[in-house]
Amino acid sequence: DALVAVGPRAVKPLVAFLAGSPSADAATGAVQALGAIGDPSASQAIVRGMRRGAVPVSAGLGALATLGASDALPAVLELVSGEATSTRLEAIRAARELLDPSRPDGRAVDPLVDALAEPGITLEERAGMLELLGRAGSPRGAPTLIAHAKDKQAAVRRAVFVALGNLSEGSAAIDAALATALDDDIGALRTEAAIALSRVGPPAVAPVLLDRLLKSAEQDRGAVGLALAGVVGRSTDAALAKRVGGAVAAAPSSARDALIEG
Secondary structure, eight states, rough: HHHHHGGGGGGGHHHHHHHHHOOHHHHHHHHHHHHHHTTTGGHHHHHHHHHHHSSSSSHHHHHHHHTGGGHHHHHHHHHTSSHHHHHHHHHHHHHHOOOOSSSOOOGGGHHHHHHHHTTTTTTTHHHHHHHHHHOOOOGGGGHHHHTTTOOOOHHHHHHHHHHHHHHHOOHHHHHHHHHHTTTOHHHHHHHHHHHHHHHHOOOGGGGHHEEEEEEEEOHHHHHHHHHHHOOOOOOOHHHHHHHHHHHHHTSSSHHHHHHHHO
């Protein structure tokens, strides 16, 4: 606590301390202090300490997540593969803090795809890795995500839908996967797919969604309307605007507000 109170001036002595041979408890205290001080420049000292075995992995990952330094991402992703479940999950949680979908980062894609292919990973690990593919924001992660879009496990499908909505670029394949997911058996997952499609779906899918909304009573009209609102909101097509406006009066109440918003 005293070192944290000193602030940035304590970073240099703490980094020097980690370069020595501290006990596990002392190293844990040092990296926690560095995390609390919040100077991202300390991240590589923490990484070096972890790789030497001087810094306990759990403490190091926690500090790196707190610092949010993207330069530590490769080291964190190394621990997503070939480790015990507890370490994998801690690394996934740390990587989640280091990735921001608004700043696509392709470095995460290959390590995550490789880790997903490893045998014996748990359901929680698989869902976490898929979520990270979305947080990476890179469209290169789309094929792997789409391959899991019809997984039997609801937690995996949810992770996929959320992830697809976080990608920086859409595609016809993404549109098709999310449109299919609007028929998922679980209402909450239909909503997640709709939110994702509202974020990445191009205006070109609007007519298809509008037809589904108005012509099929079997649809989850609330979900379709949610997707349509986002898609229409990105269009500048006057003809589409007129058609959507004309549909407001005929639309079911569950979708009317979404049409108006779009």
